[in-house]
Amino acid sequence: MSLRLQARNLACERDDRWLFRGLDLDIRAGEIVRVEGPNGSGKTTLLKILSGQLADYEGDLFWGERPMRQAREAFLSNLLYLGHAPGVKAALTPLENLAWYQALAGQPRDESSRLAALESIGLVGFEDVPTGQLSAGQQRRVALARLLLTPRPLWVLDEPFTAIDRDGVRDLEQRLVEHARRGGCVLVTTHHELTPCAELRRVRLGAGGSDGGH
Amino acid sequence: MWAFIHKLGSPKWFYGISQRLQPWFWVVALVLIAVGTVWGLAFAPADYQQGNSFRIIYVHVPSAFLAQSIFVTMAVAGVIFMVWKIKIADMAAAVMAPLGAAMTFISLFSGAVWGVPTWGTWWMWDARLTSMLILLFLYLGVIALRGAFASRDSASRAASVLAMVGVINIPIIKYSVDWWYTLHQPASFTLTERPAMPTEMWLPLLIMVVGFYCFFIAVTLLRTRTEILRREANKRWVRELAGEAN
Amino acid sequence: MAVTERMTTEAADVDTPSVEPQGGLGVAFGATVKRDLVLLLRRRSEVMNPLVFFAIVITLFPIGISPDPELLATIAPGLLWVAALLAALLSLDSLFRADYDDGSLEQLLLTPQPLALLSLAKVAVHWLLTGLPLALMAPVLGIMLALPAGSYAVLALSLALGSASLSLIGAIGAALTVGLSRGGVLLSLLVLPLYIPVLIFGAGAVQAAILGDGVTAHLAILGALLAVALIFAPWAIAASLRISING
Numbered sequence: 001m002s003l004r005l006q007a008r009n010l011a012c013e014r015d016d017r018w019l020f021r022g023l024d025l026d027i028r029a030g031e032i033v034r035v036e037g038p039n040g041s042g043k044t045t046l047l048k049i050l051s052g053q054l055a056d057y058e059g060d061l062f063w064g065e066r067p068m069r070q071a072r073e074a075f076l077s078n079l080l081y082l083g084h085a086p087g088v089k090a091a092l093t094p095l096e097n098l099a100w101y102q103a104l105a106g107q108p109r110d111e112s113s114r115l116a117a118l119e120s121i122g123l124v125g126f127e128d129v130p131t132g133q134l135s136a137g138q139q140r141r142v143a144l145a146r147l148l149l150t151p152r153p154l155w156v157l158d159e160p161f162t163a164i165d166r167d168g169v170r171d172l173e174q175r176l177v178e179h180a181r182r183g184g185c186v187l188v189t190t191h192h193e194l195t196p197c198a199e200l201r202r203v204r205l206g207a208g209g210s211d212g213g214h
Numbered sequence: 215m216w217a218f219i220h221k222l223g224s225p226k227w228f229y230g231i232s233q234r235l236q237p238w239f240w241v242v243a244l245v246l247i248a249v250g251t252v253w254g255l256a257f258a259p260a261d262y263q264q265g266n267s268f269r270i271i272y273v274h275v276p277s278a279f280l281a282q283s284i285f286v287t288m289a290v291a292g293v294i295f296m297v298w299k300i301k302i303a304d305m306a307a308a309v310m311a312p313l314g315a316a317m318t319f320i321s322l323f324s325g326a327v328w329g330v331p332t333w334g335t336w337w338m339w340d341a342r343l344t345s346m347l348i349l350l351f352l353y354l355g356v357i358a359l360r361g362a363f364a365s366r367d368s369a370s371r372a373a374s375v376l377a378m379v380g381v382i383n384i385p386i387i388k389y390s391v392d393w394w395y396t397l398h399q400p401a402s403f404t405l406t407e408r409p410a411m412p413t414e415m416w417l418p419l420l421i422m423v424v425g426f427y428c429f430f431i432a433v434t435l436l437r438t439r440t441e442i443l444r445r446e447a448n449k450r451w452v453r454e455l456a457g458e459a460n
Numbered sequence: 461m462a463v464t465e466r467m468t469t470e471a472a473d474v475d476t477p478s479v480e481p482q483g484g485l486g487v488a489f490g491a492t493v494k495r496d497l498v499l500l501l502r503r504r505s506e507v508m509n510p511l512v513f514f515a516i517v518i519t520l521f522p523i524g525i526s527p528d529p530e531l532l533a534t535i536a537p538g539l540l541w542v543a544a545l546l547a548a549l550l551s552l553d554s555l556f557r558a559d560y561d562d563g564s565l566e567q568l569l570l571t572p573q574p575l576a577l578l579s580l581a582k583v584a585v586h587w588l589l590t591g592l593p594l595a596l597m598a599p600v601l602g603i604m605l606a607l608p609a610g611s612y613a614v615l616a617l618s619l620a621l622g623s624a625s626l627s628l629i630g631a632i633g634a635a636l637t638v639g640l641s642r643g644g645v646l647l648s649l650l651v652l653p654l655y656i657p658v659l660i661f662g663a664g665a666v667q668a669a670i671l672g673d674g675v676t677a678h679l680a681i682l683g684a685l686l687a688v689a690l691i692f693a694p695w696a697i698a699a700s701l702r703i704s705i706n707g
Binding site: 048051052053054055056073076077079081083084085086087088089090091092096099100101102103104105106107109 | 487492495498571
Binding site: 354355367371376380386389 | 632636637639640643646649650652653654656657660661664685688692696699700703704706
């Protein structure tokens with residue numbers, strides 16, 4: 001089965017307001033798709049729909065050739081989603097946080113791979129410090145370490161650059177491109193301007209509700 | 215079949231059909247309730263034990279029936295909404311909850327009034343009254359939960375789940391309260407459990423019950439129509455309707 | 461209207477075989493239990509608060525009613541049960557809230573494992589660190605209420621069994637209200653009416669033990685209630701969490 005996420009005629013209505021309508025998307029291996037649009041245009045909602053969190057939409061979603069509703073488990077085993085909130089526990093150390101994610105992903109417990117992930121994300125020396133004592137950017141890095149820890153082809157990232165310093169942004173951007181070149185695909189929203197490259201593609205969401213019948 | 219269900223689920227279609235059905239239910243409800251009231255209060259024989267005070271069952275029993283039926287109906291509407299995403303079911307569930315709570319309150323209040331001549335007190339921890347009181351709390355929970363969400367979609371779903379959880383619990387609550395009551399209280403006579411009621415007594419009661427159900431349907435149709443207009447205010451057909459009216 | 465705009469020519473069409481679903485539900489369940497245990501044990505006050513609350517509420521009754529041991533003995537089973545029930549309720553609001561706030565709840569929803577079973581892991585930890593300690597502590601408070609001898613074991617056992625049902629039912633309410641900023645009071649309103657059957661049979665078991673009647677029936681019914689809760693509650697919790705995460 002090849003990596004392909006499709007949306008046909010996707011529409012989302014939230015409390016009588018159309019966030020978007022008639023959206024066709026075809027995301028394939030080797031692509032970085034950046035979802036753009038002003039605040040309130042439904043970027044996060046679109047990402048939540050495309051990551052299978054929100055079932056409240058009209059239109060059709062396909063994972064590979066199968067409708068999403070039938071392929072849910074297969075889809076989730078391919079997905080790595082990072083939302084607005086980093087999803088790390090302040091009272092646990094980075095290592096412990098990653099251990100939980102490792103177990104959730106069905107991977108064997110393996111401390112060396114966790115240490116390697118933390119090292120390459122730039123958290124050497126902070127492995128055993130409670131995450132709550134780290135800076136916002138470092139906490140975000142703990143979440144980002146999951147990109148290295150759990151090999152998943154489809155990355156859905158909602159504002160991953162938040163609170164990351166300039167070097168970190170450059171590294172992360174590099175990682176996204178590498179992931180796409182290795183045959184993965186990335187769906188991302190960000191206010192940060194991505195460096196244009198062959199893999200990058202943009203999807204623009206209009207100002208919300210333009211078709212809402214006004 | 216599917217086409218029919220989806221047609222039924224279309225607010226516009228429902229708005230049209232309910233307009234035609236509604237007057238019939240109002241007429242039948244008012245006639246039955248009027249007949250039942252006059253018959254029950256003026257012509258039915260007095261109870262040999264309780265005298266005239268038993269006549270309160272003509273309000274107490276129909277409202278108690280309705281209170282329970284509305285909760286079940288609300289949960290069924292919740293299932294329909296959750297499974298088939300038919301919005302009209304949720305609109306109906308939303309308008310039913312306050313009516314159900316009102317019916318529960320009426321049955322509690324009439325039970326309390328009836329308690330004065332019978333038990334000599336406004337409140338007894340009678341099994342039925344206790345179950346009714348718990349039902350009232352369940353209704354209030356559903357109403358409060360629906361009101362607490364900022365997003366109406368989430369509110370609808372949450373209220374549906376709670377109604378389903380409640381409906382699974384109602385029989386469990388009812389049986390455990392009955393069991394609790396028999397344990398703590400020597401069996402005394404209750405309002406509704408009576409040996410063979412004569413026909414002249416139960417026939418008006420039956421008429422009242424049917425009348426109350428028609429009343430419930432009529433009110434639900436009326437209020438669902440209002441809810442449709444409120445929620446679909448942006449839709450073209452509603453605006454055309456408003457245009458015609460002006 | 462959304463506009464899709466292709467910036468590049470067709471991206472290199474690499475056919476990556478996608479990952480097949482892996483098993484490991486047991487691993488995920490165990491890791492979630494362990495994580496929640498560690499988290500709660502690092503914030504011990506949260507574990508202690510319901511226990512202290514339980515003790516304080518029980519202290520209030522002799523002060524508010526009468527120190528007469530005979531009177532206290534008659535109402536002790538009910539008092540202990542009601543106070544334990546309220547204490548367990550107290551800690552429910554935080555069951556999913558921290559996970560909701562820091563985003564790990566989202567991640568829990570996105571695992572290929574069934575959410576119902578993973579939420580069961582969280583409920584199990586809640587019972588282990590709230591219901592069970594309350595049950596173990598209850599006999600001590602029973603002494604203070606002059607609870608007649610012979611009913612202490614039944615008190616602890618009925619509370620241990622019953623509080624598992626309470627955790628399961630309460631978790632539905634916690635899941636429904638986790639997205640609301642002020643869910644606490646609403647949570648009690650939703651959950652308390654559903655607690656009544658457990659209270660009736662739990663307190664009934666202790667009363668039966670005092671009267672010297674058989675308690676097997678009561679405990680069996682408590683067990684049956686737990687079984688029903690175990691069957692239905694996880695699905696309701698999962699559905700409610702999905703609703704709340706989109707609120």
